[in-house]
Amino acid sequence: MDSLNPFPSRKIGPTMDYLDVLEHRTIYILREAFNRIDRPAILWSLGKDSNAMLWMVRKAFFGYVPMPAVHIDTGKKFPEMYAFRERFAREWGLDLKVGGCPPVEEMDPTLPPAARSAARKTAGLKLMLEREKFGGLIAGIRRDEEGTRAKERVFSPRGEENKWDFRDQPPEFWDQFKTDFPPGTHLRVHPILHWTEIDIWRYIQREGIPVVDLYFAKNGKRYRSLGDQDITFPVDSTASTLDEIIAELKRTKVAERSGRAMDHESEDAFERLRADGYL
Amino acid sequence: MNDVLGEAILALTPDSHPPLKIVMVGHVDHGKSTVIGRLFHDTGSLPEGKVEAIKAMCDRRGMPFEWAFLMDALKAERDQGITIDVSYIHFRTGQRECVLIDAPGHREFLKNMVSGAAQADAAVLVVDANEGVQEQTRRHAYLLHLLGIRQVVVAVNKMDLVGFDEGRFLTVTAEVKHYLADLGLDTLHTLIVPVSAREGDNVVTPSASMPWYDGPTLERSLDSLHPPPTSSDLPLRFPIQDVYKFDDRRILAGRIESGHLRVGDQLLFSPTNKTARVASIEVWNTDEPVLAARAGQSVGITLDEPIFIERGQVASQTFNAPMLTSVFRGRVFWLGHKPMLPGNRYKLKLNTAEHLVEVQEIERVVDVSDLGKSAADRVERNSVAEVVLRSRGLMSLDPFEVNLHTGRFVLVEDFDIVGGGLISMDGYADQRPGQVQKATNIFRVAHRVPTEDRWAANRHKSGILWMTGLSGAGKSTLAFTLEQYLFRKGYQVYVLDGDNVRHGLCADLGFSPEDRVENIRRVGQAAALFAHAGFLVITSFISPYRSDRDRVRALAPEDFHEIFIDAxxxxxxxxxPKGLYAKARRGEITDFTGISAPYERPILPEMRVDTTQHSVEDCVALLADYVTSRFGL
Structure with a gap:
């Protein structure tokens, strides 16, 4: 009977494991976004999440990345990140669009310092959107990262000025997303919203996805989350391999974004950033 | 400060299973928050110091320890002041990782509930031991059912307030089971746990105060739940999401909603009825060829023949295909700010397909507190109703009870999703063209007598007067009276009557939707032959489905006259006249048109005769005038 086994392949085995379930849902969302959005683009922050997402884009589209990859560059990223960008933009055949950001002096002065600095990224994103007229952006945020992100929808419409109205979000169920909009609406699509930090690392390990070296511990420190050099800080860690990172995440008591200064300056700083269009 | 939640999440070890998604529902003040707080605490899912902080807060206010504050405090931190929408909070039982989907709010409950709970694997229904089943208990249970959640654990809470009394527990248990059974849930396997969330009895720790209860604790009950079974064993449904041509391959992409497919399988595409074989399953970055794919997978395939395929078509095996229909009954929950009205048009989204549909009828609005149904002419926001939806073209679908993935839909109005619903095909037939000619060596032979010559000999044209209407509307009476009148005037006329053909031509058919379709098909064919032979044929059949009448019209479009006998x-x-309604009302006849099966009124009949306004004589006179004007030479 074995020769009649309809499922001879590991990949399409009789059961899908946990990561398969997450992955196949993400692929479904990516294909929905590609089909429904006029001029989509994918945001590539160079971090682990967007690398995993780009990997799944290539799975969804059979090796191709059929939309531009956008990097909003504050000019203050780590050198390792720039090197990573140049290498993999080439290796993965990306149509890379790099967008600059206005100086911090032009940002809302009532924001706390780190949030004000982070706001440059939102401004840079808006400039990019105006220039390229993207109908929607695919972004690799996750629900477990942070409170306001826990409330996001997979297809999240943005009104005027890219603002997010979290008080009146469209219903979203049975994988039917809001895909009808008046002209001019801008859309954010979140294909890995349902993943957690440890899921991403396990997937990176399983698939062999490259990540920036800064995630691995050197001299007792590593970065959990990568942002601008001046407002991102490493955490104490000895995890220098994928196995060790996964083991660390199983026992850690520290939140993922604890090293991101703008999340913690004041109670509502991050919420204000997000309502204004920050990822 | 997000550390609290971060910690709760990160302390967990994901195993090979996805976390079980649980939604917690129940009537206000029945102790949902307390159950959640106690569950989190006793399973060790809470950060250190949290309980002490709540205790200090309660002491300051001079009140006893309040578990509900814990949930509020967790949420407040997580939400940073926004308690608007759905949140996801991870915790862990002894056995598994869980995600609690918390859909707060009473005002926008339905919208939040469908956005959160629609993806839950199971629900915990909290019921106050003292108050028993209340309005919201019923409402929430009903919505769970509507959303397709079939696994429910019931926590009968506040047992401490009824003295841990077994009798009271059994009374509430019976109440709950009664309602759940009315919904059609399997109450045999529904776990009902007596708990005191405040005291911690039977939440995680077995209760010493209820020695009469030997069932599982709430935590153990959650461990007994399963993620919903995959739909791999159902017939294949592969809705096409997109067609890619990035290189020389033409790849059909989509998610297999149920069943599985293999390289070499013959696929049938609906609604086009085209077939082709799976040439390959395309996968990026793999060494070994993939030969099969199954439910839940987002895949891409190529075909052996270049047939036309577009988004929205559904691939299946050639047997066990989805139903094709232009009409179905939907049980909808309505989220629109504007009410749903008969005649309104909406965009229907069913998997990847989109159809423009019209509300043909609002059959009834459901009162979820007692499952009572009442007639209504509109569906207001946040209510549930049974409606009939009709589309121009054919939709590929399955009844929800057969396949939940392809048996549910959403409706869109002005860019917004305004409702969702489950499909029922009760009373409607599959419209897939099934009358494929079975014998193939048949050729049409041309007659040597043209129909026009027959008309000249008869001194009138031939055709079909197709009378349709409810049983008792007067079809047979008018048909036979008109036949007699026209015969005396020299017409070649003959009546095909429903009751008569069922003694012969259609003696093998019953009254199921499929049999009704076949009945009308045969009568239509017979009528077309009579018309071809030069006769004026009068048919007298209820013929309740618009699609069937349209099909007969298509057989002889020039000669078909739809006469609506309206009462x-x-x-x-x-x-x-035949005592049939009385029997149907008594339930002795099933599928009786007008009572337990639908009647679809003609939209644009050639003629309408209202038998409640006119006598038989007047009606026959009207019909005779019509015949003279249309069939006279």
């Missing part, structure tokens, strides 16, 4: 149900039931 309302009340009048017909009062007449009841």
């Amino acid at each position: 309302d149900l009340e009048a017909c039931e009062k007449r009841d």
Whole structure:
């Protein structure tokens, strides 16, 4: 009977494991976004999440990345990140669009310092959107990262000025997303919203996805989350391999974004950033 | 400060299973928050110091320890002041990782509930031991059912307030089971746990105060739940999401909603009825060829033949295909700010397909507190109703009870999703063209007598007067009276009557939707032959489905005259010449048109005769005038 086994392949085995379930849902969302959005683009922050997402884009589209990859560059990223960008933009055949950001002096002065600095990224994103007229952006945020992100929808419409109205979000169920909009609406699509930090690392390990070296511990420190050099800080860690990172995440008591200064300056700083269009 | 939640999440070890998604529902003040707080605490899912902080807060206010504060405090931190929408909070039982989907809010409950709970694997229904089943208990249970959640654990809470009394527990248990059974849930396997969330009895720790209870604790009950079974064993449904041509391959992409497919399988595409074989399953970055794929997978395939395929088509095996229909009954929950009205048009989204549909009828609005149904002419926001939706073209679908993935839909109005619903095909037939000619060596032979010559000999044209209407509307009476009148005037005329053909031509058919379709097909064919032979044929059949009448019209489009014999149900039931309505009302006849099966009124009949307004003589006179003007030479 074995020769009649309809499922001879590991990949399409009789059961899908946990990561398969997450992955196949993400692929479904990516294909929905590609089909429904006029001029989509994918945001590539160079971090682990967007690398995993780009990997799944290539799975969804059979090796191709059929939309531009956008990097909003504050000019203050780590050198390792720039090197990573140049290498993999080439290796993965990306149509890379790099967008600059206005100086911090032009940002809302009532924001706390780190949030004000982070706001440059939102401004840079808006400039990019105006220039390229993207109908929607695919972004690799996750629900477990942070409170306001826990409330996001997979297809999240943005009104005027890219603002997010979290008080009146469209219903979203049975994988039917809001895909009808008046002209001019801008859309954010979140294909890995349902993943957690440890899921991403396990997937990176399983698939062999490259990540920036800064995630691995050197001299007792590593970065959990990568942002601008001046407002991102490493955490104490000895995890220098994928196995060790996964083991660390199983026992850690520290939140993922604890090293991101703008999340913690004041109670509502991050919420204000997000309502204004920050990822 | 997000550390609290971060910690709760990160302390967990994901295993090979996805976390079980649980939604917690229940009537206000029945202790949902307390159950959640106690569950989190006793399973060790809470950060250190949290309980002490709540205790200090309660001491300051001079009140006893309040578990509900814990949930509020967790949420407040997580939400940073926004308690608007759905949140996801991870915790862990002894056995598994869980995600609690918390859909707060009473005002926008339905919207939040569908956005959160629609993806839950199971629900915990909290019921106060003292108050028993209340309005919201019923409402929430009903919505769970509507959303397709079939696994429910019931926590009968506040057992401490009823003295841990077994009798009271059994009373509430019976109440709950009664309602759940009415919904059609399997109450045999529903776990009902007596708990005191405040005291911690039977939440995680077995209760010493309820020695009469030997069932599982709430935590153990959660461990007994399963993620919903995959739909791999159902027939294949592969809705096409997109067609890619990035290189020389033409790849059909989509998610297999149920069943599985293999390289070499013959696929049938609906609604086009085209077939082709799976040439390959395309996968990026793999060494070994993939030969099969199954439910839940987002895949891409190529075909052996270049047939036309587009988004929205559904691939299946050639047997066990989805139903094709232009009409179905939907049980909808309505989220629109504007009410749903008969005649309104919406965009229907069913998997990847989109159809423009019209609300043909609002059959009834459901009162979820007692499952009572009442007639209504509109569906207001946050209510549930049974409606009939009709589309121009054919939709590929399955009844929800057969396949939940392809048996549910959403409706869109002005860019917004305004409702969702489950599909029922009760009373409607599959419209897939099934009357494929079975014998192939048949050729049409041309007659040597043209129909026009027959008309000249008869001194009138031939054709079909197709009378349709409810039982008791007067079809047979008018048909036979008109036949007699026209015969005396020299017409070649003959009546095909429903009751008569069922003794012969259609003796093998019953009254199921499929049999009704076949009945009308045969009568239509027979009528077309009579018309071809030069006769004026009068048919007298209820012929309740618009699609069937349209199909007969298509057989002889020039000769078909749809005559709507109109009398309302009340009048017909009062007449009841054969005593059939009385029998149907007593439940002795099933599938009775007007009572337990639908009647679809003609939209643009050639003629309408209202038998409640005119006598038989007047009606026959009207019909005779019509015949003279249309069939006279």
